[in-house]
Amino acid sequence: MGKMYSGVDLIEAVEEKHKDLIMCINHLWNIIDDIDTYSDMAKSDDKLYRGLTERRQKDRWEIGITTDGYKLNLHSIHKPPPKA
Numbered sequence: 089m090g091k092m093y094s095g096v097d098l099i100e101a102v103e104e105k106h107k108d109l110i111m112c113i114n115h116l117w118n119i120i121d122d123i124d125t126y127s128d129m130a131k132s133d134d135k136l137y138r139g140l141t142e143r144r145q146k147d148r149w150e151i152g153i154t155t156d157g158y159k160l161n162l163h164s165i166h167k168p169p170p171k172a
Contacts, residue, residue, distance in 0.1 A: 108167045112151045115168040119147055 103110055123141050130137035152164040 109165070111167045112153075112165055115151055116148060119144055 122144050126137055126140040126144070130140065151168050152166045154161040154164065
């Protein structure tokens with residue numbers, strides 16, 4: 089029989105085993121959150137919103153995900169580069 093975990097221990101074990109994947113999820117979530125913030129910052133300026141959003145969305149490619157436009161290819165996924 090396998091090791092028994094409490095709820096907190098299980099979460100910590102999963103986080104440790106998948107820490108690079110969790111970093112990627114956080115990276116992608118931060119992009120979405122930033123774009124949401126841009127919508128508040130540029131409510132009356134669509135050109136500014138589009139510029140900020142177009143620039144930020146490009147960061148999604150930093151973690152190695154590729155796509156054919158329909159399916160995500162996660163075989164080359166890696167943790168995001170450190171922030172400058």
